[in-house]
Amino acid sequence: MDTISTYLTKDHRDCDEVFASLENAVADNNWDLTNTLFTDFLKDLNHHFSMEETIMFPAFEEKTGMSGGPTAMMRMEHEQMRSVLGQMKEDVDAKNADHFFGLSESLMMLMQQHNMKEEQMLYAMADAHLGADVEGIVSNMKALEKN
Numbered sequence: 001m002d003t004i005s006t007y008l009t010k011d012h013r014d015c016d017e018v019f020a021s022l023e024n025a026v027a028d029n030n031w032d033l034t035n036t037l038f039t040d041f042l043k044d045l046n047h048h049f050s051m052e053e054t055i056m057f058p059a060f061e062e063k064t065g066m067s068g069g070p071t072a073m074m075r076m077e078h079e080q081m082r083s084v085l086g087q088m089k090e091d092v093d094a095k096n097a098d099h100f101f102g103l104s105e106s107l108m109m110l111m112q113q114h115n116m117k118e119e120q121m122l123y124a125m126a127d128a129h130l131g132a133d134v135e136g137i138v139s140n141m142k143a144l145e146k147n
């Protein structure tokens with residue numbers, strides 16, 4: 001059975017893989033593939049953020065009474081990443097590989113630090129606090145559609 005940690009950590013890895021393919025496509029100057037992979041990546045990352053923001057974080061906040069703590073910080077970091085992604089979209093549209101790589105490096109750093117905090121702290125705390133609710137939360141996250 002998946003825990004919050006195992007399920008969301010695996011999803012981080014899946015997003016990282018699409019991101020790596022996206023960077024390769026830009027490096028190859030393959031803009032058709034870049035467009036496809038950028039759309040895929042945006043969809044995957046937004047879906048990941050939505051699973052956290054609409055299902056896991058609220059459950060954690062309700063159970064622990066901590067709404068201004070780690071989840072507030074994670075929500076803020078999601079906004080930072082969304083903002084970088086918006087700028088990257090402009091570079092994809094303009095086929096500006098150099099500028100794209102400046103931004104993708106920033107995004108990579110933000111993602112790595114963010115994911116490390118979640119994997120090493122928040123997900124473990126969530127599994128510990130949510131106990132018997134974990135199974136239902138994981139299945140609700142799995143049921144959330146990508147759009």
Ligand SMILES: [Fe+2]
Binds near residue numbers: 049052074078114118
């Ligand atoms: Fe997150």
Ligand SMILES: [Fe+2]
Binds near residue numbers: 008012048052115118
């Ligand atoms: Fe995450």
